[in-house]
Amino acid sequence: EKFGLGRPALPKEIAAWDLDVAPDGTGVPKGSGDVFTGEEVFAEKCAVCHGDFAEGVGNWPKLAGGQGTLDHDDPLKTVGSYWPYLSTTWDYVNRSMPFGDAQSLTPDEVYAIVAYILYSNDLVDDEFVLSDATFNEVELPNADGFILDDRQEAEAHFWNPEPCMENCKESVEITMRAMVLDVTPEEDRADAPADVEPVQDAAAEQPAEVSDEVVVALDPELVAKGEKTFRKCKSCHQIGAGAKSKTGPILNGIIGAPAAHVEGFRYSKAMKAAAEDGLVWDEAELAAFLAKPKTYMKGTKMSFAGLKKDADIEAVIAYLKAATAE
């Protein structure tokens, strides 16, 4: 039975959304990228989370290494050691990366990034060019490392019409205690009072001078716009109550603060040097930094490409003020 609901999808609409790539290469667009270009693009768009050599930063995923570890304790699963198909890498980078700015890469940039990831896994040499023509030549080492779900056979003994009810074991000993490992979040212990507020990170306490600065009423529309723009920053920076330093430092009280003021955050040498020279993040300096971070400060760890529109910079600064004041 047909209901006659919906309307035909137009070819352009299908082309806009139907981007997935299958293991046999179905779906890859025309284009190419070499390892050298990939290294540059990767440094600009990926390294902030994945490291310059795809080795991963903090808890962010490592993309390289780990070959031969799958049968060890805590195997290292990367594109090189674990992923079965190149199509998966291409597809994921193309549709879901960079984190916070997905679907912003051109096909050539994706080819280049993927070529560099292959290189960083020692799977191709530095002359390698990945393209729609060479795509199917690449085979990943763990392509044959997967079997189909075999639980019905390998675990057939878990199906048991008469499970034991009495005298199932002779003795029972405690062999492992969670309390010894002690990894449960503090505020959730049974012995903690139920109504205790989670402890705020001390680093999130706002510098006293900040509240004095926010005397001028902020334009709520501009702040709202800035909050949207701030999504680009969110993958690395937190702001507001409970904020913590992540890949980037917390931004509470950043306006008017001296450079490199967040205690415990490991700033780049360039940032520390600028701080020693007396750099203060007033609005003008911050605007210049946000426009082109790497041009403004050579050697900064902030690998963000920059905000192209002045209006976005103005809005983000308004948001930084407002979110600090909250």
Add this chain to the structure above:
Amino acid sequence: TPDPLITEVQDWASGLGDGVDATPYGLPIEHEADVVRRNVEWLTADTISSINFTPIHALDGTITPQGCAFERHHSGAIELRKEDYRLMINGLVDTPLVFTYADLERFPRENRVYFCECAANSGMEWAGAQLNGAQFTHGMIHNMEYSGVPLRTLLEEAGVNPAGKWVYVEGADASSNGRSIPLEKAMDDVLVAFKANGEALRKEHGYPVRLVVPGWEGNMWIKWLRRVEVMDQPVESREETSKYTDTLADGTSRKWTWEMDAKSVVTSPSPQSPIKHGTGPLVITGLAWSGRGAITGVDVSVDGGKSWTEARLAAPGTDKALTRFYLDTNWDGSEMLLQSRARDASGYVQPTKAQLREVRGLNSIYHNNAIQTWWVKASGEAENVEVS
């Protein structure tokens, strides 16, 4: 002595409470403020691509309120208005179609209760007892009544070609989370849902439309569903190759382990829900579920698995939904090694940790459905332990 709560006139018995306009959409009373989703910070790099846990230790019955049902997203919970919502069916079909939200509401609809469990639920417990609370060890689960349209209805509206063997389903958020599902399952019990527990889906659960894939791992329950492509092969996306595959001890990995094995846990007493009332009548309760069908029985052990007693099911188990069990007992104040063991309609019996590790090793991450042990001490406090 007489209880002043009875003998003295209390404020609430004399003054007035809130008017009907105080909370147009209700919130839990402030005295239940500790019954909330919680996350474990060190698990992930960022809360935007992370998971939190349902406070199952503090809930009863089987339906999970949306407001405290666990969330898992890969690029944050997005805001997508119904007016901006589009669902595309394309690929190996007679006519590729686009539906609006309003279109979906005009198809015949079903109401079904199903559990949704993240494949990584209990994943931190593979190598040993780690987290001290049922919320953290077993809280990546919720159970809701969904209202929606069978995916089959929408696929038939587009007309599936005989060459179609799979559907690839994907979301509208920046993670583009996509999974391949065999056509057979897509035509069976999969729902395109827009209401849960009678109300609109919450933002964090995929408002306005999510996929419901009964009994199968939560990662396949695509949120903000925007596209269903009929294909002749699986996409082998990131979420079905590099993640949600189960590595065995020899280094090979199982893939397409979609079905959630039968599992259960005692929610109270448990580390976050200790016995505070001393000896005497004690209600032991918990949840059981299976991706292979209905729960047929749950056994409870207080001696670490030496002997078992069949628990009382609050209601007969239903297909791929949570079942609540009770063991109404009398506690003499002695220590207990408390366990529960689920059995399902396929005849499967929930294994011990040792049995599971024997087959799968320690590195599977996903699909840990082993029997959980709480060591309840004479004080009534409980701890997550493992036993021989």
